[in-house]
Amino acid sequence: xxxxxxxxxxxxxxxxxxxxxxxxxxxxxxxxxxxxxxxxxxxxxxxxxxxxxxxxxxxxxxxxxxxxxxxxxxxxxxxxxxxxxxxxxxxxxxxxxxxxxxxxxxxxxxxxxxxxxxxxxxxxxxxxxxxxxxxxxxxxxxxxxxxxxxxxxxxxxxxxxxxxxxxxxxxxxxxxxxxxxxxxxxxxxxxxxxxxxxxxxxxxxxxxxxxxxxxxxxxxxxxxxxxxxxxxxxxxx
Amino acid sequence: xxxxxxxxxxxxxxxxxxxxxxxxxxxxxxxxxxxxxxxxxxxxxxxxxxxxxxxxxxxxxxxxxxxxxxxxxxxxxxxxxxxxxxxxxxxxxxxxxxxxxxxxxxxxxxxxxxxxxxxxxxxxxxxxxxxxxxxxxxxxxxxxxxxxxxxxxxxxxxxxxxxxxxxxxxxxxxxxxxxxxxxxxxxxxxxxxxxxxxxxxxxxxxxxxxxxxxxxxxxxxxxxxxxxxxxxxxxxxxxxxxxxxxxxxxxxxxxxxxxxxxxxxxxxxxxxxxxxxxxxxxxxxxxxxxxxxxxxxxxxxxxxxxxxxxxxxxxxxxxxxxxxxxxxxxxx
Ligand SMILES: Nc1ncnc2c1ncn2[C@@H]1O[C@H](COP(=O)(O)OP(=O)(O)O)[C@@H](O)[C@H]1O
Ligand SMILES: [Mg+2]
Numbered sequence: 001x002x003x004x005x006x007x008x009x010x011x012x013x014x015x016x017x018x019x020x021x022x023x024x025x026x027x028x029x030x031x032x033x034x035x036x037x038x039x040x041x042x043x044x045x046x047x048x049x050x051x052x053x054x055x056x057x058x059x060x061x062x063x064x065x066x067x068x069x070x071x072x073x074x075x076x077x078x079x080x081x082x083x084x085x086x087x088x089x090x091x092x093x094x095x096x097x098x099x100x101x102x103x104x105x106x107x108x109x110x111x112x113x114x115x116x117x118x119x120x121x122x123x124x125x126x127x128x129x130x131x132x133x134x135x136x137x138x139x140x141x142x143x144x145x146x147x148x149x150x151x152x153x154x155x156x157x158x159x160x161x162x163x164x165x166x167x168x169x170x171x172x173x174x175x176x177x178x179x180x181x182x183x184x185x186x187x188x189x190x191x192x193x194x195x196x197x198x199x200x201x202x203x204x205x206x207x208x209x210x211x212x213x214x215x216x217x218x219x220x221x222x223x224x225x226x227x228x229x230x231x232x233x234x235x236x237x
Numbered sequence: 238x239x240x241x242x243x244x245x246x247x248x249x250x251x252x253x254x255x256x257x258x259x260x261x262x263x264x265x266x267x268x269x270x271x272x273x274x275x276x277x278x279x280x281x282x283x284x285x286x287x288x289x290x291x292x293x294x295x296x297x298x299x300x301x302x303x304x305x306x307x308x309x310x311x312x313x314x315x316x317x318x319x320x321x322x323x324x325x326x327x328x329x330x331x332x333x334x335x336x337x338x339x340x341x342x343x344x345x346x347x348x349x350x351x352x353x354x355x356x357x358x359x360x361x362x363x364x365x366x367x368x369x370x371x372x373x374x375x376x377x378x379x380x381x382x383x384x385x386x387x388x389x390x391x392x393x394x395x396x397x398x399x400x401x402x403x404x405x406x407x408x409x410x411x412x413x414x415x416x417x418x419x420x421x422x423x424x425x426x427x428x429x430x431x432x433x434x435x436x437x438x439x440x441x442x443x444x445x446x447x448x449x450x451x452x453x454x455x456x457x458x459x460x461x462x463x464x465x466x467x468x469x470x471x472x473x474x475x476x477x478x479x480x481x482x483x484x485x486x487x488x489x490x491x492x493x494x495x496x497x498x499x500x501x502x503x504x505x506x507x508x509x510x511x512x513x514x515x516x517x518x519x520x521x522x523x524x525x526x527x528x529x530x531x532x533x534x535x536x537x538x539x540x541x542x543x544x545x546x547x548x549x550x551x552x553x554x555x556x557x558x559x560x561x562x563x564x565x566x567x568x569x
Contacts, residue, residue, distance in 0.1 A: 054456050080458030092453050094446045101442045106457045150457070 004068075007032050007158050007188040008053070013062030015052045022048045023059065024212040028190070030158065030205075035180070035189040037203035037220065039196075039234055045212045046192040047089055050160045053190075054086050055079045067157060081108065085151030089162040089192070091143040093150070095136030099127050102135050102146055106153040113153055119186075120149045123179045141172035145179070152183060159183070162192045177201055196234065200224050208233045244563050247555075248518060252525065259529040262537070268411030273532045274525075279417040279486075280500075281524025282424020286479025288501035288508075288516050289431055290472025296448040296511040298465050299364055300357065303371040306498025307378035308345045308473045310491070312480030314382055315341035317391050317489040330399040338481040345477020346470045348378075353469035358462065375498075379491060390490025402485045420482055427475070428517045435513055444468060448511050496545075500527065503548035507555040509565025519563060523548045 003009070008030040015023035023045050030036045038046045051057040053064055055076035064071040071079050080086065094102050103120070107113050121128040124145040130138060135146055144164055151159050164180065165173045173195070180189065180202055193199040199206070200220060207217040210233050223229060256274075263270040291305045316337035319325060325333055352374055360366045395403050395414075404415040435441040443464055447454045455461040480493070487493060504523050508515025531544035555563065 056452060056456060075460075076452075076455045077458050077460045080456055086456045088453065088456070092450060094449050094453075096449060097442065097446055101446075104439070105442050105446055105454070105459070108458065154458070 003029075003031075005031050007067055008190065009063070009065045010049070010053065011063045011065075013049075013052055013059040013064065015048055015057050015059045017048070017057055022057070022212055023052060025062075026052075026209060026212070026214045028207050028214060028217075030188055030190050032188055033184075034204040035184050035191055035202050036205045036207065037191045037193050037199045038207050038209055039193070039199060040209035041233070041235065042194075044209045046209055047162055048212075049209060050086070050162055050190070050192060053079075053160060054084065083155070083157035085154070085156035085159045085187070087147045087151050087159065087161040087164065089166065091140065091147050093135040093138075093143050093146050096134055098134055099131050099138070099146060102150055103127075103153050106150050108154045116153055116155075120152050123152075123182060124149050141168050141176070144168060144172075144176065148176075148179065148183075152187075156187055159187050159189045161189060163194055164191075165193065165195045165198050173198060196230070244559070247558060248522065248563065251551075251555075252522060255525050255529045259532070262533055267409035269532070271409055271411065272413065273528050275413055275417055275421075276531075277525035277528030278421045278424075278521065279524070280527055281521035282421045283479050283483050283497060284500050284504055284524050285424050285428060285517060285520035286482075287476050287497045288504040288520050289427070289513075290475045291501050292505045292508070292511070292513065292516040293444065293448075294469055294472045295505065297444055297451065297468055298361075300367050300371065301502070302469075302472070303368070303498070304352065304375040304378060305473070305476050305501065306494035306496075307375045307382075308349065308476040309480035309483075309497050310382060310489070310494040311348065311378065312338075312341040312345050312477030313484040313487065313489040313493060314386055314480075315344050315477075316481040316484045317393060318386070320393075320484075321391075330397070334399045334402075334485070338478065341481035341484075342474050342478040345480075346474030349473025349477075350466060350470040352473070353466050357469070358465075375494070379494065383491060386489070388491065390488055390492070392488040393485045395485075398485060414486075416485060420486070423482060424520075431475075432513065432517070440464070440467070499545075500548035503552040507552045507562050509559075509562030511566065512562070512564035515562055515564035523551055526551050 006029050008028070010026060010028040012025050012027055013023055014021065014025065026045065026049050028036070028038070028049065038049060040046050048057055052059045053071065055071065055074055059072070066082060066084065069082065071082070094105070097105070103113055126142050127146060127149055130142065135143060138146060148161065148164065161180070164176055168176065177198060180191070191199070191203065193202070203220040205217065206220050206223050208215050215233065216229065259273050260270050263273070287305055287309050291302060294300055294302050319337035319340055320333055328336070356370055356374065357367055360370065401419050402416045405412045406415055406418070407413070435445060443454060443459055447461060447464060451461050479497070500523050504519040505516055507523070508519030527544050527547045530547045531541070534540050534543035
């Protein structure tokens with residue numbers, strides 16, 4: 001079961017929020033260098049899966065292993081320090097902090113930002129232009145780019161990205177797709193994406209979550225062909 | 238931009254109004270007007286020392302720390318008693334005072350750390366419990382001070398005191414205690430210092446980010462609980478420091494906790510929750526308003542209660558004009 005080729009192995013996790021049993025058995029494996037996408041309807045439990053990995057809604061059962069080390073029972077900041085970058089949904093950047101401060105806060109070593117600046121500004125040139133502006137003054141697309149950039153400052157082993165294309169204009173989505181494709185050459189990615197077209201362009205593998213359970217997984221190219229499956233769980237296509 | 242300009246106009250109008258009112262009612266007695274002004278700045282500086290911790294702790298941790306006034310008292314009592322302790326009389330007065338202030342500040346900070354670590358930390362999921370708890374702790378501290386120092390208040394005589402406390406300066410033919418000016422200067426220095434800490438240091442960036450979304454800060458790899466402890470400790474230490482430097486002027490008594498906590502709460506709300514700028518500006522506005530009303534009421538109305546309700550009246554007035562406070566976010 002433990003496969004050295006997998007960066008992340010999530011096995012049968014159960015998560016409660018208050019008294020609500022939100023995840024009732026989610027299994028996800030993410031192999032090194034891949035982009036794996038979590039699909040599923042609104043409220044299926046995709047965000048909760050990412051938050052469970054991140055330790056923000058700690059699972060009560062199951063196992064989560066990052067390159068051989070268990071993440072269960074660890075505090076969120078430790079999980080981040082172990083090399084998991086998190087890009088939350090709704091572009092949760094710090095609006096009162098400048099772009100520079102939004103990036104600097106994530107530094108683990110003094111020169112992280114300096115070392116990664118070329119890579120980050122290569123992906124997102126706008127962030128360099130607005131370096132000293134408060135995050136709240138950026139456009140929606142720029143804020144999303146800042147949220148992704150923030151996760152790139154330290155050298156992470158795995159990036160969790162939650163619905164990056166949500167609410168963005170088509171042309172912005174295209175440049176975001178391009179950026180995620182480029183950054184995935186360096187880092188393994190677990191993506192949540194409601195936009196099926198975006199998911200099918202980016203992802204190598206998929207896992208469908210339905211009603212708090214992972215129900216099907218496989219190669220993205222196979223899913224694209226399987227209209228019945230897509231119709232059943234995603235109600236699109 | 239529009240909104241910011243309106244805010245500054247409002248601040249200017251209220252401040253100018255208070256000054257003109259005070260000037261007119263002092264009937265040309267510049268000495269009396271000057272005393273009121275100095276007294277307002279003095280109170281403003283002390284309100285800031287209590288309110289700054291209250292404001293930053295509330296912004297970051299969502300705790301309204303009702304014990305903040307008790308820390309102010311602790312600082313005053315510790316400093317008062319060390320300065321007047323027979324065993325320490327051998328130490329020069331000009332050294333004994335700063336040592337007393339240092340001790341009061343450190344003890345306040347330590348008690349702050351104990352409160353956060355021991356009592357508040359287990360309750361982070363339960364804000365109402367925390368509120369009740371800090372209220373209870375305020376009462377316990379008050380009773381402890383009573384048990385140690387008795388119910389009688391202490392006054393600090395200038396006769397055997399240290400240098401600045403004894404010295405006076407003269408304007409408009411009237412003598413003013415230099416010590417009050419010193420407290421104002423210390424208050425302003427702390428506004429700048431804490432402001433620099435928030436704007437220019439890594440921990441400041443973390444605190445400001447945490448005020449927006451502490452869960453996200455944690456998810457980025459920062460031990461937020463450790464930051465909470467640090468901020469809470471500092472907030473209590475600054476309040477204790479306020480009490481410590483207030484002691485030569487106000488002495489030490491059991492009423493001073495609430496006398497400063499309530500205006501400080503008004504300051505934090507009228508300045509705009511979560512805004513450091515609002516807390517700094519609000520402190521001096523409330524200080525000035527209290528001083529102006531206190532003088533007017535004692536001279537013309539023979540009623541001291543007006544001064545104690547002034548912070549709340551100002552709070553109501555400002556919230557009517559600006560529902561989220563002077564510098565508050567619209568959404569809050
Ligand atoms: N804080 C919460 N309290 C109660 N229920 C929640 C909370 N957060 C999420 N849920 C519920 O958990 C389910 C999964 O939510 P989520 O993981 O956000 O779904 P998705 O990201 O797939 O749209 C939903 O039914 C949602 O209503
Ligand atoms: Mg979601």
